[in-house]
Amino acid sequence: MIVLVVNCGSSSLKYQLVNMDNEEVMAKGLVEKITLPDAQLTHKWGDQKKEVVQPIPDHKVAVKLVLDILTDPEVGVIKSMDEIDAVGHRVVHGGEEFAASTLITDEVMKALEKCSAFAPLHNPPNIVGIKACEAIMPNVPQVAVFDTSFHQTMPAKLICTACLMNTMKTTEFVVTASTARAIAM
Numbered sequence: 290m291i292v293l294v295v296n297c298g299s300s301s302l303k304y305q306l307v308n309m310d311n312e313e314v315m316a317k318g319l320v321e322k323i324t325l326p327d328a329q330l331t332h333k334w335g336d337q338k339k340e341v342v343q344p345i346p347d348h349k350v351a352v353k354l355v356l357d358i359l360t361d362p363e364v365g366v367i368k369s370m371d372e373i374d375a376v377g378h379r380v381v382h383g384g385e386e387f388a389a390s391t392l393i394t395d396e397v398m399k400a401l402e403k404c405s406a407f408a409p410l411h412n413p414p415n416i417v418g419i420k421a422c423e424a425i426m427p428n429v430p431q432v433a434v435f436d437t438s439f440h441q442t443m444p445a446k447l448i449c450t451a452c453l454m455n456t457m458k459t460t461e462f463v464v465t466a467s468t469a470r471a472i473a474m
Contacts, residue, residue, distance in 0.1 A: 291315070291372055293359075295352070296379040297418035299410040300324060302351045306359055306366060306373075315366040316359060320351040332358045339364045348414050352421035373429055376422045380433045381411035393419060393431040401433070 290310065296303040302320040307313065316334040328345035331338065332355075339358070345351050359365050367373070378393070386400050398416065405412040419431055 290374045291367070293373050293376045293422075294379070295355075295376060295418050295422065297348050297351075297411075297414040299414055302348060302355065302414075302418065304355050318355065318358070320345060320354065323348060323351050330354055330358065332364060334364065334366050337364070348417040349421040349424075352418055353425065356425060370426055370429075373426065375430045375432060376426065377432050377434055378415060378419050378422070379436070380415045381408040381436050387433070387435050390432050390434045393423075393433050397433060 290308075292307050292309055294305045294307060300321070300323050302323065303318070304320075305317040306315045308315055316332065318330060318332040320328065320330045322328040323345050324347065326344045327342055328351075330341040330343075330345075330351075332341070341354070341358070345354065356370055360367055360369055377390075380401065386404075387397075391397055398419070401412060401416055401419075405416070415433075419433070422429070423431055
């Protein structure tokens with residue numbers, strides 16, 4: 290199984306393409322300074338590296354650029370996007386609704402949009418990245434892996450030390466392994 294891991298930040302996109310059969314990182318990279326005229330993609334595979342400097346107006350264009358370089362005849366590591374079996378998205382905040390990696394559906398996307406208020410710099414770019422991958426690879430399963438799922442495993446007394454209990458009710462391999470587990474379900 291080949292998994293593309295995507296981590297869209299406020300002005301960056303990190304990625305890894307991982308062969309889960311042998312846990313090999315086939316390629317990885319970083320798109321920096323998204324929205325600026327001197328945005329940069331750094332793509333690494335094996336012991337090689339390619340850098341591309343060009344305007345990248347948004348995360349949608351960044352995702353397309355990453356997929357293009359992964360399949361590039363000279364520097365890519367796969368022949369086509371059809372080789373990608375799943376995409377795992379690091380999502381910063383899943384609220385109280387998500388305690389584990391989750392296959393992304395329309396209902397999940399609506400819940401993620403509601404959680405954007407909790408992580409306004411990160412969840413909106415995460416959502417754009419998910420939508421961009423879905424548009425380009427509509428038949429590839431997309432999985433959200435939440436930073437906040439770790440906190441769901443903690444006892445309430447540790448989470449709520451500095452807050453009121455009733456307030457809580459109102460308000461690169463970990464991702465791939467979680468994605469593989471979610472796809473297998």
